[in-house]
Amino acid sequence: MGVFVRLLLFVSGAVAGWFVPREWVGYYIVQMVVGLVIVWILCVLILYGPRLLRSRRSGPPDTGSDKAGGKS
Numbered sequence: 105m106g107v108f109v110r111l112l113l114f115v116s117g118a119v120a121g122w123f124v125p126r127e128w129v130g131y132y133i134v135q136m137v138v139g140l141v142i143v144w145i146l147c148v149l150i151l152y153g154p155r156l157l158r159s160r161r162s163g164p165p166d167t168g169s170d171k172a173g174g175k176s
Contacts, residue, residue, distance in 0.1 A: 112139050 116139035124134045 112142060115139075116142055
């Protein structure tokens with residue numbers, strides 16, 4: 105768990121450092137917000153990732169228009 109938190113703070117600190125100087129008083133607030141956004145993105149990927157992968161592999165749904173009384 106500690107490794108995950110350390111990695112999360114490292115990544116969020118690097119991203120926050122692109123936009124805010126580290127000497128700025130609100131740096132740690134920006135780092136926390138970036139960390140929360142990263143956690144949110146990870147949660148969305150974990151929740152919806154399998155569904156998105158499954159829908160991409162199966163292709164478009166078959167409407168059956170050529171089978172139901174259509175002219176050949």
